[in-house]
Amino acid sequence: MTAPAPLLSVRRRWAALSVLVLAVGLLAIDGTVLYLAVPSLTRDLAPTATQVLWIGDIYSLAIAGLLVTMGTLADRIGRKKLLLIGATAFGAASVLAAFAPDAETLIAARLLLGVAGATIMPSTLSLIRTLFPDAAERSRAIAVWSAAAGGGAAVGPLVGGLLLEHFWWGSVFLVNVPVVLVLVVAGAVLLPEAKDPHPGRLDLLSVLLSFAAVMPLVWSIKHAASEGVDALAVGVLALAVASGVWFVRRQNRLAADGRGPLLDVGLFKVPAFSGAVAANLIAIFALTGMLFFFSQYLQLVRGFSPLVAGIAELPATVASIAVVVVVGWSLRKFGRGRAIALGLAVTALGMVGIAVAEGAEHYVWLGLALVPAGLGVGLAMTLTTDAVVSAVPPAKAGGASAISETAYELGVALGVAVLGSLVTLGYQARVALPAGLPADAAAQAGDSLASAVAVAGDQAAAVETAVLDAAREAFVASLQTTCVVAAVLVAIAAVVAWRLIPNER
Numbered sequence: 001m002t003a004p005a006p007l008l009s010v011r012r013r014w015a016a017l018s019v020l021v022l023a024v025g026l027l028a029i030d031g032t033v034l035y036l037a038v039p040s041l042t043r044d045l046a047p048t049a050t051q052v053l054w055i056g057d058i059y060s061l062a063i064a065g066l067l068v069t070m071g072t073l074a075d076r077i078g079r080k081k082l083l084l085i086g087a088t089a090f091g092a093a094s095v096l097a098a099f100a101p102d103a104e105t106l107i108a109a110r111l112l113l114g115v116a117g118a119t120i121m122p123s124t125l126s127l128i129r130t131l132f133p134d135a136a137e138r139s140r141a142i143a144v145w146s147a148a149a150g151g152g153a154a155v156g157p158l159v160g161g162l163l164l165e166h167f168w169w170g171s172v173f174l175v176n177v178p179v180v181l182v183l184v185v186a187g188a189v190l191l192p193e194a195k196d197p198h199p200g201r202l203d204l205l206s207v208l209l210s211f212a213a214v215m216p217l218v219w220s221i222k223h224a225a226s227e228g229v230d231a232l233a234v235g236v237l238a239l240a241v242a243s244g245v246w247f248v249r250r251q252n253r254l255a256a257d258g259r260g261p262l263l264d265v266g267l268f269k270v271p272a273f274s275g276a277v278a279a280n281l282i283a284i285f286a287l288t289g290m291l292f293f294f295s296q297y298l299q300l301v302r303g304f305s306p307l308v309a310g311i312a313e314l315p316a317t318v319a320s321i322a323v324v325v326v327v328g329w330s331l332r333k334f335g336r337g338r339a340i341a342l343g344l345a346v347t348a349l350g351m352v353g354i355a356v357a358e359g360a361e362h363y364v365w366l367g368l369a370l371v372p373a374g375l376g377v378g379l380a381m382t383l384t385t386d387a388v389v390s391a392v393p394p395a396k397a398g399g400a401s402a403i404s405e406t407a408y409e410l411g412v413a414l415g416v417a418v419l420g421s422l423v424t425l426g427y428q429a430r431v432a433l434p435a436g437l438p439a440d441a442a443a444q445a446g447d448s449l450a451s452a453v454a455v456a457g458d459q460a461a462a463v464e465t466a467v468l469d470a471a472r473e474a475f476v477a478s479l480q481t482t483c484v485v486a487a488v489l490v491a492i493a494a495v496v497a498w499r500l501i502p503n504e505r
Contacts, residue, residue, distance in 0.1 A: 423482045
């Protein structure tokens with residue numbers, strides 16, 4: 001059993017939740033705030049193309065590779081302690097990133113930010129398990145947590161855009177420091193400590209194997225999406241699979257010997273747990289794959305500025321936050337499994353609506369279609385996360401939280417790689433460029449919509465219009481097809497949830 005935490009008053013529990021929401025919101029914003037800063041930091045630091053990719057990728061790679069280890073470590077040394085240590089390290093790494101004199105230093109700082117983020121994320125979710133022993137209240141708390149995670153990712157580009165209008169690129173990192181100061185002070189006062197009183201010895205080989213399974217897997221997916229499937233991607237993927245098999249076998253052996261595994265893989269035999277993780281991964285896979293090119297669509301097809309494009313995506317974010325109001329009712333009315341399936345089904349309908357609205361003349365139809373997509377995914381994500389942490393004893397909440405968040409990271413990587421590639425291939429197969437375009441310009445314009453827009457600007461007015469019309473038409477058709485594919489995948493996730501996740505109310 002977990003070390004019992006004192007039962008806090010309602011006001012104290014929700015005040016403590018605000019600290020956890022601040023932490024997860026900070027991590028979510030930091031994952032996307034860098035996007036708009038790449039042009040300005042490229043001018044100042046002159047990184048190579050490879051270094052630019054590492055600046056963007058190393059943060060999520062570090063988080064994905066270390067979540068399982070850090071979640072289990074939180075169970076051992078204390079979730080509050082690890083969160084405060086990680087938050088302090090996050091602030092220090094933010095300062096290093098803000099004042100990085102060269103690309104190498106910035107990459108190292110982003111790596112440290114990812115390591116620190118991996119210590120924070122599992123603790124936020126597992127502490128909710130400790131703070132809210134009542135299932136209904138915990139569901140509402142996780143709804144707030146999920147809204148902060150999703151809303152933070154959506155707000156990141158807006159924050160970045162506002163900062164970059166007035167300050168240098170380092171401001172997108174430096175803004176973390178005052179938030180971290182509030183987080184550490186408030187966390188020290190408001191958060192209770194919780195840990196597993198009998199965790200066993202930390203197995204270092206299991207730590208290495210978990211890292212060798214997850215990080216190469218995510219890297220190979222990202223590499224295949226950007227460079228294509230080559231020998232390097234296949235080799236790294238094989239390393240990840242081999243490490244994963246070895247990791248699972250070692251966990252089973254450690255459990256059989258009574259030595260305490262890093263991760264209790266037997267959790268996947270619990271239908272509520274495995275079904276929630278599977279539904280979570282499939283839903284995120286479909287959603288992120290569909291949204292990967294959505295901002296590009298808003299800017300290059302609709303003609304929105306980056307800031308306006310961010311605002312145009314807010315209906316989905318606001319709808320996902322509104323889930324807080326209906327999550328308790330949906331649990332009482334339908335039960336957990338059916339409520340998750342309902343949320344995923346609504347998401348699928350919203351994605352079909354987005355596919356139709358992307359060809360509409362006015363934005364209002366697209367904005368309306370984003371509402372059910374955001375509402376459905378917010379409900380499904382809240383309840384799948386709740387199902388994961390509720391399916392395990394409180395003592396194992398850190399490890400279970402890490403599995404849920406690792407599934408999220410894998411879903412993001414897979415969605416971008418597979419569905420993002422589907423958009424690209426669909427565009428390349430559909431685009432019909434005008435005959436008078438030079439061969440080198442035609443090859444460039446046929447690669448992607450962004451390249452076509454760049455090429456069109458160098459042509460005569462009539463040719464420019466023809467190139468843009470052809471490229472936009474091909475891109476919209478490809479994106480619509482991908483949205484429908486994503487909707488089908490989410491519908492499959494709804495069936496998984498209906499069949500595997502129990503319907504307790």
